[in-house]
Amino acid sequence: MKKSLIALSSMLMLGGTAHAQKVAFEEYDLANGLHVILHNDSSAPVVITSVMYHVGAKDEQPDRTGFAHFFEHLLFEGTENIKRGEWFKIVTSNGGVNNANTTEDRTYYYEVFPSNNLELGLWMESERMLHPVINQIGVDTQNEVVKEEKRLRYDNSPYGQLIPQVKKYMFTKHPYRWTTIGSMEHLDAAKLEEFQAFNKKFYIPNNAVLIVAGDINNPTQTKQWIEKYFGSIPKGPAIVRQTFVEDPITQPINATFEDSNIQKPMVVAAYRTPSMKTRDARVLDFISTYLSDGKSSKLYKKIVDDKKMALQIGAFSYNQEDYGTYILYGMPQGEFTSKDLVKEIDEEIVKLQTDLISENDLQKLKNKYENQYVSGNSSVEGIADNLASYYLLYGDVNLINTEIEMYNSITREEIRTVAKKYLNPNQRLLLDYVPAKDKAENK
Structure with a gap:
């Protein structure tokens, strides 16, 4: 009961701060x-x-x-x-x-x-x-x-x-x-x-x-x-931009890259995602945070803490105006391989695609994004950057005040649906990012 009261108090304080930051x-x-x-x-x-x-x-x-x-x-x-x-x-x-x-x-x-x-x-x-x-x-x-x-x-x-x-x-x-x-x-x-x-x-x-x-x-x-x-600066000719449409990824892409600057291999799974202006992109932000934001996240706790299979595990959304990319990465340790990590990652994604995350986990996600909203508007530099971006890239300046409402309206069912839509093995790149052979031989 005490924990519930503390959580409720924190939510009210955070909500009040977010509202005050309009x-x-x-x-x-x-x-x-x-x-x-x-x-x-x-x-x-x-x-x-x-x-x-x-x-x-x-x-x-x-x-x-x-x-x-x-x-x-x-x-x-x-x-x-x-x-x-x-x-x-x-x-x-x-x-x-x-x-x-x-x-x-x-x-x-x-x-x-x-x-x-x-x-x-x-x-x-x-x-x-x-x-x-x-x-x-x-x-x-x-x-x-x-x-x-x-x-x-x-x-x-x-x-x-x-x-x-x-x-x-x-x-x-x-x-x-x-x-x-x-x-x-x-x-x-x-x-x-x-x-x-x-x-x-x-x-x-x-x-x-x-x-x-x-x-x-x-x-x-x-x-x-x-x-x-x-006011006196001349207006320029209207800029006509070409539209580029990518074909859907329907088959797995497997690739290897050798880096002479590293000693530890990394495995990368990447999925093409929609424009950052879409609702699905915001849901993918939630998924990224749920899987790998912090040491209490699902992937970190399971793969790094509990099973000690990796030195590091992470995920992030690389958001852009036309398309985005969702990137998962991990660095295996000991006897574990990149394939082992991919297997563990895929198991967590399947859970997202099959089951609903808990109400408690959803509320944690919303709390984190409210906190990010407040932090992002806590300085004039942050506000100026946000105002410019929301106007120029999103086409709606007032998103600086309303985008948080979109995040707060995301449901557990949406998270499951979006995971099913974008995070499938036949829609991704699997990249083995490994030390260069000559470096590995001279190690």
């Missing part, structure tokens, strides 16, 4: 098509100015991969009014921080300043959009930076090729088949005019959303600054 925002469009979203939060004297462009690795040509990620670096090189090498100096000297990141679907830039420097942040992002300097010096410099990043994150990192290898087999038609960092050979072969054309096509106001979040002292003044700095 994000208020205002949105409108400039004449050039730039979508603007404002979120006022005066709890701290900071403000974030961010721009998300609807361009990612999937918008590249097969022989020119890596452009979107390259631009994440290139557009810090400087503008007509910000000299080369001065961008970061301006930010830090005014008490700010900034960064950028790229996915298959979008590119995101942001600055966080003390709120009295809001105008500076808006000016800098408008400079990036209107006046970027894209010259050979910048391209050559960032080419070396990207090459070093690829060496660190992919080429010389243990298990760094896991996602690239999975993508290669999951997608044969869609641009998701290549990595965001792309091919160094493609970047080396590209001419300056190609980079300039890529910028002209995608980094335009009608392919972007501007977020101002935080301590907006004067909303009227903020709107005037936005119009002043962004």
Whole structure:
């Protein structure tokens, strides 16, 4: 009884926190098509100015991969009014921080300043959009930076090729088949005019959303600054995107990859899943958490703790705008093999497909996702990122407040149905990710 009361108390507190965290925002469009979203939060004297462009690795040509990620670096090189090498100096000297990141679907830039420097942040992002300097010096410099990043994150990192290898087999038609960092050979072969054309096509106001979040002292003044700095930027031609439809996976895919950076083998099971915008994708998130989120999860407790068959076990949903991938992985130990782990994993999946999970387990999942919802909206940086993503990728800004309702409405029956629909042996890749033979022989 005492445990029940404590659990009930925790749920009420969490629910109250989630409700209190409802994000208020205002949105409108400039004449050039730039979508603007404002979120006022005066709890701290900071403000974030961010721009998300609807361009990612999937918008590249097969022989020119890596452009979107390259631009994440290139557009810090400087503008007509910000000299080369001065961008970061301006930010830090005014008490700010900034960064950028790229996915298959979008590119995101942001600055966080003390709120009295809001105008500076808006000016800098408008400079990036209107006046970027894209010259050979910048391209050559960032080419070396990207090459070093690829060496660190992919080429010389243990298990760094896991996602690239999975993508290669999951997608044969869609641009998701290549990595965001792309091919160094493609970047080396590209001419300056190609980079300039890529910028002209995608980094335009009608392919972007501007977020101002935080301590907006004067909303009227903020709107005037936005119009002043962004309103005159020319609207670009509408971007026509090709639709890529993958054939269903109906036969098991078996593959092996040798990695010279590892000593322990890993087995990977991957399933192609629907767009992150779908309800099924949210149900798969629940399934991933149920199976492998934390040491109390089904797979970890069974395979690592109880049977001691693996050093590590895990699962995650790799969610994207057009398709997703559900990835399970495990590292066998002792006398156990990858086949042993797959057998144990499949047994748990069959249970999901056959039986309903307990009401208690379902409530635990809902509690975790409410907690994630609160955490995701606990900072202006998180709110700004969420506002931009929900507008640009999901087409509904208010999901920042309502998506949690979708998770809370997921039923045990849905979990069983979705597991049956997507997690079948004939619909997956089984990848043996093993040490390179020469390394294993020299061990």
